[in-house]
Amino acid sequence: MSYITIDQVTKRYENQVVLNHISLTLQKGEFATLLGQSGCGKSTLLRSIAGLEEVDRGRILVDQRDITHLSPRHREVGMVFQSYALFPNMTVFDNIAYGLKMKKQRNIKSRVQNMIDMVDLTGKEGSYPHQLSGGQQQRVALARALVMEPKVLLLDEPLSALDAKIRKNLQRELKRIQRELEITTIFVTHDQEEAMTLSDKIFIMNEGNIVQSGSPSEIYTSPVNTFVAKFIGNYNVLNVEVFNKLIRSPELTGNEVAIRPEVLQLTPVEQETIPLQDNWTVKGVIRDISMTGNVLRYEVETDGSILHVDSLHHQGGKLDQGSPIRILIPKKECIVL
Numbered sequence: 001m002s003y004i005t006i007d008q009v010t011k012r013y014e015n016q017v018v019l020n021h022i023s024l025t026l027q028k029g030e031f032a033t034l035l036g037q038s039g040c041g042k043s044t045l046l047r048s049i050a051g052l053e054e055v056d057r058g059r060i061l062v063d064q065r066d067i068t069h070l071s072p073r074h075r076e077v078g079m080v081f082q083s084y085a086l087f088p089n090m091t092v093f094d095n096i097a098y099g100l101k102m103k104k105q106r107n108i109k110s111r112v113q114n115m116i117d118m119v120d121l122t123g124k125e126g127s128y129p130h131q132l133s134g135g136q137q138q139r140v141a142l143a144r145a146l147v148m149e150p151k152v153l154l155l156d157e158p159l160s161a162l163d164a165k166i167r168k169n170l171q172r173e174l175k176r177i178q179r180e181l182e183i184t185t186i187f188v189t190h191d192q193e194e195a196m197t198l199s200d201k202i203f204i205m206n207e208g209n210i211v212q213s214g215s216p217s218e219i220y221t222s223p224v225n226t227f228v229a230k231f232i233g234n235y236n237v238l239n240v241e242v243f244n245k246l247i248r249s250p251e252l253t254g255n256e257v258a259i260r261p262e263v264l265q266l267t268p269v270e271q272e273t274i275p276l277q278d279n280w281t282v283k284g285v286i287r288d289i290s291m292t293g294n295v296l297r298y299e300v301e302t303d304g305s306i307l308h309v310d311s312l313h314h315q316g317g318k319l320d321q322g323s324p325i326r327i328l329i330p331k332k333e334c335i336v337l
Contacts, residue, residue, distance in 0.1 A: 001064070003028035003184055004049075004152065009058035011044055018044045020208040021058070026201070028063075029182045031175070033195040036205035037231070042188045045205075046154050049186065050079045062151055078145030079154040082161060084137045086129045086144075092116065093125040096143045103148075115143040118177060135166040142174070146181065153178070155187045159194070171197055192232055196220065204228055226337055229258040236261060236307050240336065246303050247280040247329070254336035261310040265328040266298060266319060280329040286321050300327060 002025035011019035018041045026032050034042035047053040049060055051072035060068045067075045086095050097112045105111070116122055119139040129137055138158055145153060155174075159167045175198055178185050189195055195202050196216045203213045212224045223229035229237050235258040243257045244250045269283060284302030291297070291313060298309040298319065307327060319325065 002026065002061075003030075003063055004186075005059070005061040006045070006049070007059040007061070009045070009048060009060065010056050011041075011048060011053065012056055017208050019048070019055070022208075022210060023058075024203055024210060024213065026184060026186070028184055030200045031178055031185045031187065031198055032201045032203065033187045033189060033199040034203050034205055035189060035192065035195045035232075037190055040205040041208040042205050043156055046079075046156050046186060046188050049075075049152070050077050050154050051075050052079075076151045077154060078148055078150035078152070079156065080138075080141050080145050080158045082157045084129070084134075084141045086137060086140055088129050091126050091128055092121060092132070092140050095129070095140050096147055099144065099148050111147055112143075115147045118146075118180070119143045120173070133166070134162050135170055138162065138170065139173075142177070146177070146183070151184065153183050153185045155185065157188050157190070160189070160191070167194075174198065204232065206231075223258060223335065223337070226256055226258070229335070229337065233260055234308065235259060235335075236264075237337070238305060242305060243334075246282055246305055249280070252334065252336055256337045258335045258337055259307075259329065259333060261297065261308040263330055263333040264307065264309040266300070266309055266311065267326050267328060269324050269326050271326070279331060282327050282329065284325055284327060286319055286323050286325055289319075289321055298325075300325060302327065 004026040006022055006024045009019055009022045022045060034045060036042050044053055048055050051070060055068065059066055062076070087098065090098065093112055096115055097108050100108045100111065116125060119142055121136065121139055124132065124136065132140070159170055162170065171194065187198060199216055201213065202216055202219050203210050204219065205211065206227055212219060212228050220233050223232060223235065226237055229235040237256050237258050240252050240254050240257055244252055282302050284300040286298050287301045288299040289296060294313050295310050296313045300307045300309060309327065
């Protein structure tokens with residue numbers, strides 16, 4: 001049975017529908033990500049689960065308990081914000097202990113110290129927020145939410161203000177902590193790589209709707225429409241008629257065809273090709289080359305269309321801008337949308 005159920009949740013601001021009959025389920029201990037562009041409704045859905053937004057229709061259940069109209073403090077939900085929201089006049093220890101003290105809990109000192117150790121802030125108990133780095137402040141905010149032992153942890157783009165190296169380190173730490181505590185987690189981000197790294201399940205949102213859900217692998221390899229293909233994997237997306245003209249064969253039917261840039265291969269025009277029963281081949285010219293880390297992205301113009309091709313960067317393997325080239329397109333990697 002599902003641990004979290006969002007059932008036909010709708011939210012409007014004046015005449016604008018922000019959440020359009022949203023439904024989803026999560027199992028206990030899953031790490032789920034709401035992924036989408038700014039304004040798609042993902043943070044509104046998170047805030048609705050936390051009780052910070054009142055929904056117009058639908059139900060929200062946690063562990064078979066209807067929390068739709070409960071106040072935030074009665075939902076047993078912990079939330080971490082992008083802005084940290086720490087008390088500047090309190091130490092690390094007191095920030096983490098604040099919720100426990102308000103609820104007059106027992107064993108506060110040991111519970112807070114255990115959480116400080118878990119988020120790797122040992123020795124910082126007496127420090128104030130202004131004495132901490134951004135990454136350390138976010139660890140305090142995470143510990144403050146987790147020390148209350150919530151049934152659900154909600155994370156609203158908590159890493160977006162951090163630099164790339166700290167962000168990747170915290171991604172690993174966040175996943176480790178989540179697995180160790182086996183806490184059901186819902187994470188909001190617009191960063192596709194972050195979603196792929198952290199998630200057991202991804203829900204892609206667009207204009208208040210969930211347009212696709214599944215594991216990172218399912219989302220990446222099997223986009224259901226053009227929006228997902230362009231958003232999640234930097235796919236090449238071509239009109240089917242244009243693609244059939246490109247390969248000089250009316251082989252595909254449908255609206256559009258999507259091809260991941262890393263499955264395409266570039267070979268010099270004079271090099272012998274792989275058998276055509278497995279691939280289509282088209283000729284083109286390299287118009288631009290860009291490098292992102294260890295990946296080279298080639299922009300190839302071919303018969304009026306542009307295809308992007310990704311390949312690993314290695315010594316002596318780089319092709320030149322302006323070079324005539326042949327592109328091998330594996331037939332099994334072409335997804336008709």
